[in-house]
Amino acid sequence: MVNFVVPSNTPKQYNLDLKIEVEREIDGVGMGVLSDGSPFLNLRGLASMCGVDSSMITRITGDWILSPLKPREHKIRELVRAQGADDSIAFFAIEKNGTIHHAVPAAVCMAILEYYAFDAKTSNDKAAQSYRILARKGFHDFIYAQVGYNPTGAAHVAWQQFHDRVSLAYHTVPAGYFS
Helix, strand or coil: CEEEEECCCCCEEEEECCCEEEEEEECCEEEEEECCCCEEEEHHHHHHHHCCCHHHHHHHHHCCCCCCCCHHHHHHHHHHHHCCCCCCCCCEEEEECCEEEEEEEHHHHHHHHHHHHHHCCCCCHHHHHHHHHHHHHCHHHHHHHHHCCCCCCCCCHHHHHHHHHHHHHCCCCCCCCCC
16 A cells, blocks of 8 residues: 655645556666556665665655745756656555555656756766666666566567467367377
8 A cells, every 4th residue: 555645735635546566676777567567766776876876866856846936946846747647646655564655656767867967966977877878768768678567468589479379270270189
C-alpha cells in the first residue's frame, strides 16, 4: 500500500494499492516498475544519476510540500508540470518485505535530472549525461529494458516463433506417430 500526502491547507492522505512489480539495482542505480506499469528510480538511484549525494534528493523530496516553496523545488515542480504531469507527488512510499521503498515517478526523475543538468548553480556533467541517455531512449523503455519488464505480457519473439512452428504441424501428424 502506498501512502502520500497531497499538499494543501489541510493535508489529505490517500491510499493506493501499488506494489513493486520488478526492482533491480544496475550500476548503483536502483530502479523498477510499479504494479500499474509506472517506471521509477529510488532516491539513491536518482542521486547517482544526478551525480549528487543522496541527501540532496532526500532534501528536495522532503521540501516538496513546503509553503512557500524554495526556489529549487519551485523550479523542479515547474519542470514536472511542463511535462504535463502531476507535481503534487515527489515519490511513493511503498512497503516491501517490511521496508519502506521510495519510488520516484518518471516525471519527477526527469525534472530533477533536467534541473541538475541545466539549471543548477554549478554544472553537473553526470546529470547532463544521464538526462541525454534517458531522453534518447525514453524513460519507460529504459527502465523496462533494464529490469526485464514486459508490459504487454507477450511471449518473447523466440518463444512465439517456436509456438508458431508447433501449431503449424500440430494436426498434420498421423495418429500413432510422434512429432
